[in-house]
Amino acid sequence: MMSPLLGVLGGMGPAATADFLAKLAAHTPAQRDQDHLATIVYSDPTTPDRSDAILAGGENPLPAMFRGIAFLDEAGCDLIAIPCNTAHHWYDDLASATTVPVVHIVDAVAAQVEREAPEAKTLGLMATDGTVRAGIYDKVLAPSGRNVIDLTELGPDNPVMAGIRAVKAGALDGARDILTNAMRELVARGAEGIVYGCTDVSAVLEIPASGVSVPVWDAADALAIACVNRLRG
Incomplete structure (x- = not known):
C-alpha cells in the first residue's frame, strides 16, 4: 500500500525548497527508505517575485502558483505544502483552487x-x-x-x-x-x-x-x- 502523498509547491526559491525537503526527511520517523513520505515536488523558479507583486504592483504570481496547485491536485496528492511564507498572502485563493488540504505555514x-x-x-x-x-x-x-x-x-x-x-x-x-x-x-x-x-x-x-x-x-x-x-x- 502506497503511503500518503505530499505535494510541495516549490521553487520560491529553489534553495528554500531543497532545505524544506531535507527538514521533511529529518522529521520523519524512519529506519529505511521505505518509511519516508512519498513526495511530489512542483518547483517553478520562474514564478514572479511575491514581494514585488505585493509592494510594487509587480507581475501577479498567482497564475503560476495555480498551475502548480493543479499539477499537484491531478497527481493525487493527499496534502499540499508551500515552503514560501510570502506566497501565503494568496493562501485563500490557492486553498480554494483544490480539494486537497493545504497546510498554512x-x-x-x-x-x-x-x-x-x-x-x-x-x-x-x-x-x-x-x-x-x-x-x-x-x-x-x-x-x-x-x-x-x-x-x-x-x-x-x-x-x-x-x-x-x-x-x-x-x-x-x-x-x-x-x-x-x-x-x-x-x-x-x-x-x-x-x-x-x-x-x-x-x-x-x-x-x-x-x-x-x-x-x-x-x-x-x-x-x-x-x-x-x-x-x-
Whole structure:
C-alpha cells in the first residue's frame, strides 16, 4: 500500500525548497527508505517575485502558483505544502483552487510558539518586506495576544532583505553573517523570540541560533513537522 502523498509547491526559491525537503526527511520517523513520505515536488523558479507583486504592483504570481496547485491536485496528492511564507498572502485563493488540504505555514509556526513558549508575546520576524506588509504573521498571531516586530523601517538598509537576497544569489556565508546580525538587532529591540519567517532564511540559519539567547522558530521546520504529523498522525 502506497503511503500518503505530499505535494510541495516549490521553487520560491529553489534553495528554500531543497532545505524544506531535507527538514521533511529529518522529521520523519524512519529506519529505511521505505518509511519516508512519498513526495511530489512542483518547483517553478520562474514564478514572479511575491514581494514585488505585493509592494510594487509587480507581475501577479498567482497564475503560476495555480498551475502548480493543479499539477499537484491531478497527481493525487493527499496534502499540499508551500515552503514560501510570502506566497501565503494568496493562501485563500490557492486553498480554494483544490480539494486537497493545504497546510498554512504560519499556523504551523503559531502552534509551535504556543506549545513551547506561551509566555513569549513579542516576536522578532525575519521575513521579506512583502510578508511583513501583507500582515501574514500578524493576522495569525494577534488573536493570541502576540505582536510582531521587524526591521522594515530601515528600508534599503534592512539587513533581513539583504540576507535574503544574498541567499538567492548563492552567497550563503555572507547571508548567514548578515542575518545573524539582524537577529541580534531584533533581540535588542525587545524580541522575546525570533521567527525565521522566510524559507530562504531557514535555509542558512540553524536552531538553536548562534549569538542570541531567546527561543527561535523556523517556519520551514514547523511546516515539515506539521506535514509529517498530518500524514503520519
